[in-house]
Amino acid sequence: MDVLALMALILLPARAIQGQWGTLLLLVVLAIVAGIRPVRIPGLRHEVTASHPFIFLALATVGPLAACLVALASVVGAAVGRGRKLPLTLHFVFNLGAVVLSTTAGVGALHVAGGRPGQAVTAMILPLAAATAAYFTVNSGLVASAIAIDKRKNAITVWRQSFLWMAAPFATGLTLAIAMLAAMEMGTLWILVLSLPPCWVLLLYYRAHANTSLARH
Known part of the structure; x- marks a missing residue:
């Protein structure tokens, strides 16, 4: 899997970043x-963060x-947040x-839905929704499959029981990303800090769900 991820990074065009290093650095x-305060899901060796709107x-x-690169930064942030190197x-x-x-799956979905980086926010709503759905499905599916293999359970059952509920906060993250995109069109780049x-x-929602799940067990 990591070989495929590395190939994807190599094949993705870097030309679009030129001239937008400031935006990229801020988003990273x-x-x-x-992502520095990840929430652990009870019963699973998995943690969730609220970095997806920036992705x-x-x-x-x-x-x-x-x-x-922003997605990779969120993983690094979660690792640092656990207090370890x-x-x-x-x-x-x-x-x-x-x-x-x-x-990468989100990129493909965005393009299939007609979205292109730099388009107006009104033209990006449906493509970003498609990208969010693809990202959530692939990410949660990969993690659920890994957990299912480790625990010798059915992957679909693991996904339905432990990850389906995350669709709601991902949809909320999509809404936040669209709001930030609209704010960028109207104002300065630093207005993005207000999105934290x-x-x-979202993290509080994750933590509340985790505490509820822990109480049930």
Whole structure:
């Protein structure tokens, strides 16, 4: 899987990033900050973050490679947030590969839906929705499959029980990404900093669900 992810990174065009390094750097920093407090899902060796709005925003504004770099930054942020140095463990490497493949799937869905980086926000709503659905499906599917193999369970059952509920916060993240895209069209780039509090609200939702699941067990 990681070989496929590396190939995807190599094949994605880097030309679109030229001239937009400031935007990319800001989105990377915001993704790290949003991902630095991951929430562990009870009963699973899996953590969730609220960095996905910045991945979608990078895809809509800078391009596919930028979105992958922001996704990788979110994984690094989560690793740092756990209070350890970057662990070159199988789990960490798996997460890196999973977010790249998920983002690449989102790139494909965006293009199929007629979206192109740099388009007006009104033209990007449906393509970004398609990208979000593809990202969520591939990412949660990969993680659910890995957990199913490890625990010798059915992957669909694991996905339905442990990941289906995440569709709602992903949809909320899509809404936030669209709002940020609209704000960028009307104002300065630094207005994106105001998107961090809504991301933290998403984390509170994740944490509340995790606590509820823990109480049930």
